[in-house]
Amino acid sequence: MLDLQAIELIKQLKARYFRAIDTGNIEMLQGMLTDDVALSFKSPAYEFRVNGLDDALEFYRTSFTKTRLATHNGHTPEIEVDGDHATALWYLSYVFINLEDNTHMHGSAIYQDRYVKRDGRWMIAETGYQTLLETVEPLSEHLQITSRPIN
Numbered sequence: 001m002l003d004l005q006a007i008e009l010i011k012q013l014k015a016r017y018f019r020a021i022d023t024g025n026i027e028m029l030q031g032m033l034t035d036d037v038a039l040s041f042k043s044p045a046y047e048f049r050v051n052g053l054d055d056a057l058e059f060y061r062t063s064f065t066k067t068r069l070a071t072h073n074g075h076t077p078e079i080e081v082d083g084d085h086a087t088a089l090w091y092l093s094y095v096f097i098n099l100e101d102n103t104h105m106h107g108s109a110i111y112q113d114r115y116v117k118r119d120g121r122w123m124i125a126e127t128g129y130q131t132l133l134e135t136v137e138p139l140s141e142h143l144q145i146t147s148r149p150i151n
Contacts, residue, residue: 003081009122010079010086010115017124018072024150026061033057033124034116040128043107045136066150067099074111084117092129097139104143107134 013032020028030053039050039059050059064070072094079088090111097104109129116125 006081006086006117006122007077007079010081010088011077013115013122013124014074014077014088014090014113017127018074021060021064022070022072022149024064026057029057029060031123034118037124038126038128040126042129043109043131043134045105045134064150066148069097069099069145069148069150071095071149086115086117086122088113088115097145099139102139103136104139105134105136108132109134 016028017032020026020032033053033056035053036051037053037056039048039056041048048059050056072092074090074092076091077088078090079086088111090113092107092109092111094107094109095105096107109131111127111129113124113128114126115122117123
C-alpha cells in the first residue's frame with residue numbers, strides 16, 4: 001500500500017529545498033539535509049560532486065548569490081517509500097542567470113533523490129540530477145531584471 005502521508009511530506013520537503021536554494025536561504029537547508037548528504041549535478045557545461053553537510057552548504061552558498069540567480073521547478077515526482085527510507089525521481093525545469101559570466105541558461109533534468117526519516121522527519125540524504133536539455137546564451141542587452149530573489 002502507498003504511504004501517502006510520507007509521499008506528501010517528501011513533496012513538501014523538496015518544495016522547501018527548491019525555495020531555499022532559489023532565495024539563497026542556505027540556513028534553511030540545514031534542517032533538510034543529513035550530515036552525510038551527497039550531492040551530484042551533471043550537465044554538459046558542469047559537473048559537481050559534494051559530500052557532507054558543511055561542504056554542501058558552502059556549495060549552495062557560493063552557487064546562488066546576488067549575481068548567480070536561479071529558479072528551479074520540480075514536478076511529476078515518482079516517489080517510492082519503504083519504511084523510513086524513500087527514493088524519488090523528479091523532473092526539473094530551471095533557469096540560471098549568471099551576471100558574472102553574462103550568461104542565461106535554461107534546462108531540464110531528472111533529479112534522483114534518496115531520503116531518510118530521522119526523529120520523525122524526512123531528510124534529504126542524497127540529491128542530484130543529470131541534465132536532459134540545456135541551452136546557454138549570452139544575456140541579451142535588452143533583458144531587464146526587475147526583481148531578484150536574493151538581496
